[in-house]
Amino acid sequence: MKVTKYSGNGNDFVIFIAQEKADRSELARKLCHRQNGVGADGMVVVLPHHQYDFEWEFYNADGSVADMCGNASRCVAHFAHEKGISKNGVSEFLTGAGVIRATINGVYVVSDMVAPKIINTNIQEDGETWWLIDSGVPHLVVIRENIEHFDIEQARRLRHNYNANVNICKYENETLYVRTYERGVEDETLACGTGMVACYIRHHKEGMLEGQVRVQPKSGDELYISYENGVYRFGGKVTKTFEAEVFDI
Numbered sequence: 001m002k003v004t005k006y007s008g009n010g011n012d013f014v015i016f017i018a019q020e021k022a023d024r025s026e027l028a029r030k031l032c033h034r035q036n037g038v039g040a041d042g043m044v045v046v047l048p049h050h051q052y053d054f055e056w057e058f059y060n061a062d063g064s065v066a067d068m069c070g071n072a073s074r075c076v077a078h079f080a081h082e083k084g085i086s087k088n089g090v091s092e093f094l095t096g097a098g099v100i101r102a103t104i105n106g107v108y109v110v111s112d113m114v115a116p117k118i119i120n121t122n123i124q125e126d127g128e129t130w131w132l133i134d135s136g137v138p139h140l141v142v143i144r145e146n147i148e149h150f151d152i153e154q155a156r157r158l159r160h161n162y163n164a165n166v167n168i169c170k171y172e173n174e175t176l177y178v179r180t181y182e183r184g185v186e187d188e189t190l191a192c193g194t195g196m197v198a199c200y201i202r203h204h205k206e207g208m209l210e211g212q213v214r215v216q217p218k219s220g221d222e223l224y225i226s227y228e229n230g231v232y233r234f235g236g237k238v239t240k241t242f243e244a245e246v247f248d249i
């Protein structure tokens with residue numbers, strides 16, 4: 001089978017086209033495996049759709065299905081544009097969380113995110129106030145002065161207690177710094193789009209930032225998030241790393 005590998009600022013994905021929906025959990029585990037497979041944080045299957053450019057199946061590296069992935073949405077929009085599945089620099093596709101509209105300008109891709117749900121703004125854990133926000137998938141968000149240290153054991157406990165991804169973040173020098181422990185990868189990843197958007201939302205709702213903001217995930221890359229006419233927009237560069245024929249998987 002032919003696959004394409006993409007990186008959305010260090011959050012990496014295996015992408016391929018199929019004609020029918022199926023349970024591909026095992027395939028996702030195999031393809032995403034860093035030693036025996038291609039290696040990725042997630043797998044995206046592009047499927048035909050009667051109304052939109054396409055529909056996707058998104059799998060985490062452990063084979064679990066997730067409704068949305070911000071970085072993969074930008075990577076797959078670029079993929080669909082290159083393959084001629086979408087036209088005129090716009091990709092509209094159906095995810096488990098709803099329809100995503102992405103605009104492609106060279107390697108810079110902006111996704112209009114689905115409307116978020118703020119589930120809880122007063123979760124008390126270890127002396128801190130966490131918010132639970134669904135920005136397509138659930139994210140716990142805490143604001144800290146120092147995010148140099150990420151307590152992975154704490155993140156792992158909270159991830160399981162709330163069935164959510166876990167983010168620590170701070171806004172400093174007009175940059176929103178974010179680190180994310182991802183469900184389904186079960187570790188910190190180099191970037192998480194829905195996580196960055198959830199952190200933006202908390203800061204925005206608390207009146208700590210507005211307009212277009214530079215965001216920096218663990219990878220050190222530069223992305224931008226804005227809130228315009230009721231829509232959270234998430235943009236940055238994507239990298240097509242390689243295309244390959246995968247054997248014996």
Ligand SMILES: N[C@@H](CCC[C@H](N)C(=O)O)C(=O)O
Nearest residue numbers: 066069070071137192193194
């Ligand atoms: N990396 C993604 C989020 C992928 C899904 C997440 N791990 C979950 O299971 O909730 C992003 O860029 O948003």
